[in-house]
Amino acid sequence: MLNNKKVGFIGAGAMAEAILKGLLEIGILTASQCMLSDISEQRLQYLSNQYGVSVTQDNLALVKHSDILILAVKPQIIGKVLDEIAPTVDKRTLVISIAAGICLSRLEETLQGVRVLRVMPNTPVAVSAGMAAISLGNLATKEDGQLAVKLFEAVGRAVIIAEDLMDGVTGLSGSGPGYAFVIIDALADAGVLVGLNRQTAILLAAQTLMGAAKMVLETGEHPAKLRDMVTSPAGTTIAGIHVLEQNGLRTALIDAVVEASKRSSEMNK
Structure with missing residues (x-):
């Protein structure tokens, strides 16, 4: 070609x-x-x-x-x-x-x-x-x-x-790396809070997000199905997800994409 x-x-x-x-x-x-x-x-x-x-x-x-x-x-x-x-x-x-x-x-x-x-x-x-x-x-x-x-x-x-x-x-994938960096930074802060050194916490957070993304891309499975595969009854993952839902992580990410998309439209005009 x-x-x-x-x-x-x-x-x-x-x-x-x-x-x-x-x-x-x-x-x-x-x-x-x-x-x-x-x-x-x-x-x-x-x-x-x-x-x-x-x-x-x-x-x-x-x-x-x-x-x-x-x-x-x-x-x-x-x-x-x-x-x-x-x-x-x-x-x-x-x-x-x-x-x-x-x-x-x-x-x-x-x-x-x-x-x-x-x-x-x-x-x-x-x-x-x-x-x-x-x-x-x-x-x-x-x-x-x-x-x-x-x-x-x-x-x-x-x-x-x-x-x-x-x-x-633009709101999703164009600005998306910025959202991902915030999430990685926050996870790393959490790692430091529970006793890990900063370098190790950043490595754990970044590699975990990369691995999860790779599973979505390579398996073709819906993210929710993959989430269920690692969420045991009364286990650690569901406890953590419960806190994320309580604090509106899903809504915050959706709102971020919507607002970034609106801003892109305004700038283009």
């Missing part, structure tokens, strides 16, 4: 590097297929030395190089970038934007006649455990969506969704 495809990244920050690293490590792309542009010459030099990829500070040169163009710039400057590259983007180029909050209509309005995708990845792409949601523009094909899934599965998992669900994705 990606044989002989040239992939270009406008923007060479942490998210772009994570995606690039994942693609190279699993062999979907070779360094010779990749080029990155950025305003920072020092950043480009680092990436060139680290991964052997081509780099440039000329966005238009990168656009001409690319069969697949990934826009990995901040939302505040994507308008300027779009205006700059619009006259140069070939109609055969697939453009993928990972700029938060930039809707497909905005991309299509500037890049007229070009196939565009919008992707919302989250920060665990940095450790190849990310989650990405992909929405297809009006001209994008099913094959374009499959290609994007393949790209982002190099750094985790990916799903295709309707764009009107993107705010919900």
